[in-house]
Amino acid sequence: MKKTILKLSTPLGIMFLSTYLVIGCSKDETTTTTETDQSTNDNTEVVIDDTDFEPTDWTTETHSKDADPDFDEVFDDTAVKRFDFVISEDNWAAMLANMTSLYGTFGRGGGGTNFSDEDPIFVPAEVYYNGKQWYKVGVRFKGNSSLSNTWGSGILKLAFKMDFDEYEDDYPQIKNQRFYGFKKFSLKNNYADKSMLREKVVADIFKNAGLAMSHTAFYTLYVDHGDGPQYFGLYTLVEEVDNTVIDTQFSSDNGNLYKPEDYGASFVDGTFNEDGFEKKTNEDEADWTDIKDLFSALHASTRTTDPTAWRAGLDAVLDTDVFLHYLAVNTVIQNWDTYGRMAHNYYLYNSPDTNKLTWIPWDNNEALQTGNMGGSLPLNFSGLSSSSWPLIGYLYSDSVYKAKYDAYVQDVVYGAFNVNTMQTTYTTYAALIESYATTEVSGYTFLNLSSDFQTAVNTLKTHVSSRASAVSSYLK
Incomplete structure (x- = not known):
């Protein structure tokens, strides 16, 4: 069969060592057509083959859109589960060449100085889980500063996005393919977190506080890109907000969902712009009225002349109770890569229940620490600009x-971030994942020593006690 030759704009010089075996993973090398990525000029080509195949592992429960999301199967807090990706050599090379185009040379050093406005390319992959195969799943690398830092550090434990029907137009056999009722996931690499617990634990805290939040679970990942399965390390699987979160945690998923990012996402007066509030639902409707109404209500002159009227106007367009509850949780646990320091890492959903914008937190691997870039948000905002x-x-x-x-701050330390509860949570989760975390291999880990893991867990345990003391001082 004729095979497409990939033109790589930058030599990568990356060698891969495979030390793990997996049963039942095979690679289809029959290639007849290609899709060229038009978003970059790196000459990468994604290989799409025209091989006729029958999805033999397909069942309604496991693969069909007709199945309800199986949260117990996918997001099990008591187990570390495993994904295997099988990606053709050509498509893996295309992914790496595309990364070089977007973020510079692999292992360049220098930290996260390279950023991109473009997402990395999707490629089709075979995904295996618990003895079953999912077919031609769209996978790509994900992230921005964390992705740039990881790539620049010469670490291949990169975060992934998974979309199970991304390639249904090319492969009608997989139309509306799902993974136990889920269309897509983020598979996060626990960047800058040697405990590998923060993304999971923070999601639990927000959920236990009664706020809308993605489900999460621990997974190991093995990737076969031509030389056999390679252990990429311990990951955290995260439920996508624009998929099942708004579908299952609200009465309807028909409302406007936004993923804000940029200066306008800080809500500074006069900075609204449509690009800063990317629509994740109802994209064809060029209507940002609800966001504009929030800007207007927030900056209304009645804030200083008639506070009662100002609150009424703001309450009509924003679920302020949810926002204040979120803010209390976020400040008690500490977070720096968040609104108040950075204009990103949240969603806004116009809930059909209330016709109000509801705040949904996102991307929490940098929480539970004092942090960088001026440090985490304080409990007392009197000094905030x-x-x-x-x-x-x-x-x-x-x-x-x-x-x-203030009332929510007190509730958090008595409830979702209670010292005794959190000590038990840290101990339980650490015991669950330790063997997977400490056996990550060089080039696919953020650990310098295996002992770094337990040291990081101990730091989290100390941190929760210190936060109880900080709240006590704040509320005096």
Whole structure:
């Protein structure tokens, strides 16, 4: 069969060592057509073969859109499960060449200085789980600063995005393919987290506080890109907000969902722009009225002349109770890569239940620590620049909203972030994942020594006690 020759713009010089075996993973090398990535000029080509195949492992429960999401199967808090990806040599080379185009030379050093406005390319992969195969699943690398840092450090434990029907137009056999009722996931690499617990634990904390939040679970990942399965390490599987979160945690998924990112996402007066509030649902409807209404209500002159009217106007467009509850959790646990420091890492959903925008947290691997870039958000926002972060500054300056925030702060340390509960959680999860975390291999790990894992867990245990003390001092 004729095979497409990939033109790699930059020599990668990457060698891969395979030391793990998996039963039943095979590679289809029959290649007849290609799709060229038009978003970059790196000359990478994604190989699409026209081989006729029958999805023999397909069942309604495991593969069909007709099945309800099986949270117990996919997001099991008591087990570490395993994914295997099989990616053709050509498509793996295309992924790496595309990364070089977007983020520079692999192992370049210098930290996360290279950023990209473009997502890495998708390629079709075979995904194996618990003895079953999922066919032509779209997989790509994901992230931005974390992706750039990991790539630049010469570490191949990269985060992935998985979309199970990304290639249904090319392969009608997989139309509406799902993974136990789920269309897509983020498979996060626990970047900058030697405990490998933060993404999972923070999601649990938000959920236990009663807020809308993605489910998470621990998975190991093996990737075969031509030389046999390679252990890529311990990952955290994260439920996608624009898939099952809004479908199962709200009455309907028909509302507008936004993933804000950029200066406008700080809600500074006069900075609204459509690009800063990317629509994840209803994309064909060029309507940002609900976001514009939030800007107008937040910056209304009544904030200083008639606070009661101002609160009524803001409450009509934003679920302020949810936001204040989220803010309390976020500040008690500590977070720096978050609103108030960075204009990203949250979603806004216009809930059909209330016709109000609801805040949904996202990307929490940098929480549970003092942090970088000026440090984590303080409990007391009196010193925060309201002109830079008005959604926090204005609400905290209002006595009614501040009282609600303070009450939630106290609730958090008594409930979702209780010291005794968290100590048990850290101990339980650490015991569950330790053998998988400490056996990650060089080039696919953020650990320098296997002992780094337990040291990081101990730091988390100390941290929760210190936060209880900080809350006690704040509320005096």
